[in-house]
Amino acid sequence: MIVSRLSRRALFAATASVAFAVALGSIPSKADDQDAAQAEWPQSYEASPHMTVGREATPILSPATVEATEAAIQKYQDIVTRGGWNTVPAGAELRVGSKSKAVEALRERLVASGDLDPVAGAGPVFDSFVEAAVQRFQARNGLSQTGVVNEATLTELNVPAAARLQQLETNIVRLKAYSGDLGARYVVANIPAASVETVENGVVYSHHAAGVGKIDRQSPIMQTKATEINFNPFWTVPPSLIKKDLIPKMKADPNYLTDEKIRIFNKDGQEVSPSSIDWNSNEATNFKYRQDTGADLNSLGFVRINISNPYGVYIHDTPSKGIFGDDFRFVSSGCIRVQDVRDYVAWLLKDTPGWGRDQIDAVIRSGDRVDVKLAQPVNVYWIYVTAWATPDGIVQFRPDVYQRDGSGPGPLASAVPAQPMALPQE
Template identity: 80%
Template sequence: MGHRNVSRLSRRVFFGATALAAFGVASLAPYAATAQDGDQAEWPQSYEASPHMAVGRESTPILSPATVTATEQAIQNYQNIVAKGGWGQVPPGPDLKIGSKGPRVQALRDRLVATGDLDPIAGAGTTYDSFVEAAVKRFQARNGLSESGAVNEATFVELNVPAETRLQQLETNIVRLKAYSGDLGERFVVVNIPSASVETVENGVVYSHHAAGVGKIDRQSPIMQTHATEINFNPFWTVPPSLIKKDLIPKMKDDPNYLTEEKIRVFNKEGQEVPPSSINWNTTEATNYKYRQDTGADLNSLGFVRINIPNPYGVYMHDTPSKGIFGDDFRFVSSGCVRVQDVRDYVAWLLKDNPGWGRDQIDEVIRSGQRLDVKLTTPVNVYWVYVTAWATPDGIVQFRPDVYQRDGAGPGPLASAVP
């Protein structure tokens, strides 16, 4: 269905004002070789051999005093960058990659040096060499982009966001981060909507990271504080009323076999199953029925597991049969709920205080297909937040797209009770 192409287009359209920056990197070891402009430069030291240049899995929670302190320092650094005139633009044109040559490569080097992604010692040259590639990977990692090492259209967009805009983004988000500077609990979960990610935190340290699928621009995931209270294994999915009109009726008009193919059963108000063919799909009659999808992760929209987090919006966290979304840069794909990568590991962590519920038991109940609800012995705090810019204690500054346009325009509409 061309999902990846649509994802990239969507990111370009909606995130036209986003780019990435970092500051405070240590210098690289001296180079033992240089190259003339126009030659293919291959430095003797590689990206992998320079761990201080890599962007690894962060152990500091995004909601923590350490992140607040690091972000305050980043604000000072960006104030200095802005005071010196910011950074130059990388001229538009074809994608840049290893072997590319010309003045645009020099402009790219200058841009990467400005934010600490490329050491100044490697800042001269019109050939795209392995160190430029490594710097681009670093830039992409800090901006939530796939680390291809090539400058594609999405990366050009992020590179060319002005320094003033980045500074404003940091100043907006330090207020959000400080709002969570209190005691969040010994164990808690953070869903950061702009980065479409989930992290579990235990004793002040990140225990696990999970890619996520979050609400679309027009069906946003809400900002909220709640608790994980119950795990539903092999759940049914009941189509929310909001989706009956928006999605289900139009699909049935296009394809009368849609409900049957999706294993969605129709029930009247008395709880009796009725055939889809008995409903007039050209009227609103369909809104008088209940629609329930059978269990089974091959088709069920919730996959194998649903995590209940009581809230007034009717949203929750769950597995998904569409695992491919977790490899996309653009993961704003749901109707408000949060889809979690590696959901079995996530559930095992949530259930760690429940006797007899290790990973083996979780795998077994999923394998059985049995409908089973398990209440957490100890509810776990859950925070859905909207943070588009922050820094970590190692000096790396992260930026994510303001997909819901909340950094300057206020809150957007909240989600409906749908996955």
């Protein structure tokens, strides 16, 4: 078995060496007869299996993550001691078929951070080895795994090794703060990663992409419990959004509230017509605004998950499912929008009698307003971790969008300056 494994590895190395020798021109190829300006063809080789970034089963809040992150700190200290890594020059997007000095720099950069196998590390050609390495790098930095070096990927590539080391050293302190008993079943929402994971008996049960608070309407860091599920909920516009959003939209379009199925109620609970309110004054702040149920328009979608907290925030569904495919998901007013909400809710209600997946789907289809209390409240942690490592040696980084790492905003952050933590609802 050992001989077989070594033979396969030797065969891979030999095949890769030949392929790159052809690509680099040290062995004659048919490409030599073609136009010199034509880009090299894509190679069909796959990346080494040990370079793949898989779906992680180890919770981000766990002793194993702390241990792996400490090992990553040592690794990055060594990289910094050796001078860090080079930068990749800006220019046209790099992709399979590109051939340039920039690709040579890209290869060197990816080898330095462990994303490209050294056996495939040299040369000016962007082939499938480099594409797989770029995808690995993108996965480690929370970017769409396109394999193309666009502006966002280039920006992350050019973050200095010393800055990455500082990020790891800052976040190991945060990870250690959660070293106690977090519960047999719990939820972690990592705000910089815009992601949610459910954990059961020390293993990640499910991963969910999320939409979290904008830079000027930040999601708070907190420890709490999920206590209740609201199916087909109304959405009441929080006071903080009436001035910021609702009044300006009504000034621009008098039909806004009607189109969005938002009704106005006075202090006695009586419905009021939008035309009876002076939108150029503060009169509008004296009313309650409630959006009808219905996932197509309602800002909360099908489901709202209540969590005890003083900030007026919660986790919920959204009709805007497209956000979950974006790299930058800092889009809410403090609440967290979660992808695959039915799976998430089914897990929360696992120990609540009479609420299996069939019952959940049925009540959502009905459109009826139904509230369900969890038989056993589930611990919920909203955390701010921008760098960590996993036991397989993968080191993850995310942008410091709220400027809490002490090194300024992350590369993906917008130009909006950070504000003190807001306390709004979604």
